[in-house]
Amino acid sequence: MPSLGALDRTAGNLSRQIAEALREAVRKGDIRAGDLVPSSRSLAASLHVARGTVIEAYEQLLAEGFLESKAGAGTHVAQALAESRPVSTPEAIPEPATKSGLPGRALAFAQIAREFRPLAPIPFAISVPVGLTAPGDIWRRLGNRLRARGPGAPTGYADPLGALPLREAIAAYVRRSRSVRCEADQVIVTSGTQQGLFLASQVLLGPGDQVWVENPAYRGVTAILENIGYREGMIRVPVDAEGLDVEAGINMAPHARAAFVTPSHQYPLGMPLSMARRTALLAWASGSDAWVVEDDYDSELRYEGYPFPALQGLAPDRVIYLGTFSKILFPSLRLGYLIVPRNLVDAFCGARVLMDRHPPTADQHVLAAFMAEGHLExxxxxxxxxxxxxxxxxxxxxxxxxxxxxxxxxxxxxxxxxxxxxxxxxxxxxxxxxxxxxxxxxxxxxxxxxxxxxxxxxxxxxxxxxxxxxxxxxxxxxxxxxxxxxxxxxxxxxxxxxxxxxxxxx
The missing domain is CATH 3.90.1150.10 (Aspartate Aminotransferase, domain 1)
Structure with a gap:
């Protein structure tokens, strides 16, 4: 049997080190399927450890199916490993990514990971909560209190829609600040806007559907549509000084199933959608039985006059409204929300269950208290x-x-x-x-x-x-x-x- 190398006695847990050394020897081909491994007594002697330490390592590998033991025949490397271990090619030259053997979708997702790598927290990264823009000590104090002995303490599985106190606080906030027409039972707490966009694309679009997307647009939405099969069905509608050109969209794809828009603050260019265009967009959606997905990502931050009212307030049965706390509080919070027509609540809830069951509960309760006590505003x-x-x-x-x-x-x-x-x-x-x-x-x-x-x-x-x-x-x-x-x-x-x-x- 080849040497297993020296054990790191300062790191502790020698039995785990022995087990991992044996696994690595098999992976490298130094030990092959069917080979007899030393008795626990002889291996313990060669490694200068207690026999019980080796027995513990062998028992773990037996439980994993890595080793097999038969009475009178000793302990062997499992024969099944010969069928699953790929043939090794010594000093193989790494293949280019396009020849890696990965599925095309895996390569596409890897490209997305590279594209969406977060920026360092230095100028001019967006939404870095430092200095005067950090939420302050009140957030920490609320968190400590609610996680220790309040509703933020550990629990079992929770409501996929999100914690009711937070949904009630969100509904009250958007009614007051954004002219959104909703109740708490229409609010779905998400892990940020990105999840809301993904859920909307899953629920609203079917095979062969077309969908309007602004040109230019947030890469988070175009990347979703490209990677769920709507690269050809994604209709890039131009924007001008009044926002999305609705007439152009109708000429390009009159029967599109949905429109993804940023009407309060077009991303990335910044202009709001004019009232005439809002009216035209909603008239098209109503007449075509289409949906409007309104991404209201930072409407609170208008510096001249008041923020524009949400599009949802004009057509609550036709608009899916997305909001987020990532921008105004801090991105690592990963809490946003959807407000959907009542006939879509169960559909969005079901799609959400398949993704991550429900959002983490502790920060939801902290945020609910933060809002209820007036700290958010x-x-x-x-x-x-x-x-x-x-x-x-x-x-x-x-x-x-x-x-x-x-x-x-x-x-x-x-x-x-x-x-x-x-x-x-x-x-x-x-x-x-x-x-x-x-x-x-x-x-x-x-x-x-x-x-x-x-x-x-x-x-x-x-x-x-x-x-x-x-x-x-x-x-x-x-x-x-x-x-x-x-x-x-x-x-x-x-x-x-x-x-x-x-x-x-x-």
Missing amino acids: RHIRKVRNVYSEHRRQLIDTLEALLPGDLAWIEPGDQGMHLVLWLADGLDDREVVERAAREGVAVRAVSPMFAPQTGRPGLVLGFGGFSSEQMKAAAQRLAAVIAGSPQHGKAGKGKPGHAVPGTGRSP
């Missing part, structure tokens, strides 16, 4: 003031650093991000990579457009970072843009240049 007022000032400072800094024919800011008056357009000829993905090497975190805009319609730009968040941090990051970003290899070849920029896919001038 006080927090929103505080961060709105902080973000408004940070936004103004960032705009002033960027405009001072960057010439208008090289980069310019998309107008807007709400949210926690800006779009910085780049002159034609600049590669926004290359700029993103170079900025990361300089300690600046940004996202490229071009992947959010449909193929052949995009233009280069960057999404910049201005969360809880200090003025000094953002100014220093803006200086490094400006240097990256000015030093881009395509800079000398960049075409015309801001003056008179229409944004592809939008029909508007920036």
Whole structure:
């Protein structure tokens, strides 16, 4: 029998180390199926351990089916392993990903994992809860109290719709702040907006259906539709200064089954959907028996005037409304919500059960108390003031650093991000990579457009970072843009240049 190597006596649990060493020897082919393993006494002597330690390791491997023992014949490596162990090829050269043997869907999901890798918590990542934008000690105190001896203490399985106190608090909040028409029994607590979008696509769409999606749009929704079989059925409807071009959508796909929209603050460009377009969209949905999925991801943060009312309030039986606490509180909370027409509640609940049964309960109760005691709305007022000032400072800094024919800011008056357009000829993905090497975190805009319609730009968040941090990051970003290899070849920029896919001038 080959050597099992030295045991790490400082790490403890020697029987587990012996068992793992035997498994590894079989995986490497040093020991083969059917081979006799040493007696417990002889192996214990060679390893200088107690015989009981080896017996414990053998018993574990016998229970796993890794070893077989027959009276009078000793203990052997299980013969079944010969059928399951692949033939080894010494020093095999790794194959390219396209020849890895993985299914196509696995490769597609791996690409999504790379694309959605979170940005480092540095400027200009979106929604980083530090400094004045963090929820404060009240969140910690509520959590400690409710988890220790309140409703947040450990329990059994819970309601797939979510904790009732939180659903009641959400219903009251959106009725008051967003003009949403609903009751608590229509609220489904989700693990963030992403899960809500996935559930909506599963419940509302059938084989062969078409679905409207804004162009450009949040990659989270287009990636979902691409990977559940709607790459061809996804109709990318252009947006302009009034938001989604409903007439264009009707011309492109009049019988689409659903429309995924961001009417309060189009993502990523920022314009709201005009009242005329809202009326037209809902009239189309009603006349075509279609659904509207309203992603209301950061409507609380409008800096001039009041937030626009939710589209759902105009047609509660036709609109599926999505909200999230990730932006306004902190992303790691992973709590959002769906508000659905009553005739869809059971369908969404069933789809949710198949994903993760129900959301974790402890933080739901903490958030319910946070809302019921008025802390959420006080927090929103505080961060709105902080973000408004940070936004103004960032705009002033960027405009001072960057010439208008090289980069310019998309107008807007709400949210926690800006779009910085780049002159034609600049590669926004290359700029993103170079900025990361300089300690600046940004996202490229071009992947959010449909193929052949995009233009280069960057999404910049201005969360809880200090003025000094953002100014220093803006200086490094400006240097990256000015030093881009395509800079000398960049075409015309801001003056008179229409944004592809939008029909508007920036």
